[in-house]
Amino acid sequence: MQSKPCAGCGKLFHPRPQTPGQTYCASSACQRERRRRWQQARRQTDPDYRENQARAQAAWAAQHPDYWREYQRLHPAYRERNRCLQPARDARRAQRVLAKMDVWTRETSVPSGLYRLSPATRDDLAKMDAWMVRITTVSRPCAPSG
Ligand SMILES: [Zn+2]
Structure with a gap:
């Protein structure tokens, strides 16, 4: 059997004769990665699987509060x-x-971005000076971790 690169670590490996379609080498890290990717793909494509996993996790969390x-x-x-x-x-x-x-809700929220700030009067606004202001959402500052 010809060797081929592992989809996990990239190193060349010899697939087992029983499984010619093998794409991951036998190392435990690559087998773990293979299962992780399989589960991730399954969660994204199979609503039943996703729901079942969520239920199992919720049950476990309830037993380990x-x-x-x-x-x-x-x-x-x-x-x-x-x-x-x-x-x-x-x-x-x-x-x-x-x-x-x-x-209504969309109109009342102000997204971050560049806005023109100008006095609100009934006069001819075109003749007045306008300020350019940048509005950004403000959130709680975070201390650097580590
Ligand atoms: Zn590997």
Whole structure:
């Protein structure tokens, strides 16, 4: 059997004669990676699988209520990274919610961007000076982790 590059580590390996279509070498790291990719693809394409996994995880979490609290206590860097990433996750979630909401909500939110600021009068606005301002959403600053 000819050798071919492993889809995980890239090193050349000899596929087992019983499995000529083998794409990963036998190393435990590559086999773990193969399973991880398979599960990821399955979650993205199979709603039943995804739902089943979510249910199993929820059941496990219910039986181990202190696991994540304890994990975060023992891994402060993880906790800090998570805290810094949360605003971005919240923003993505808000974006998704916003996309589902009606026009009124969309018009009342101000997206980040470049805006012209000008005095609000009834005079001829074209003759007046205008300021260019940049509006950005402000979120809680994060301390560097590590
Ligand atoms: Zn490999």
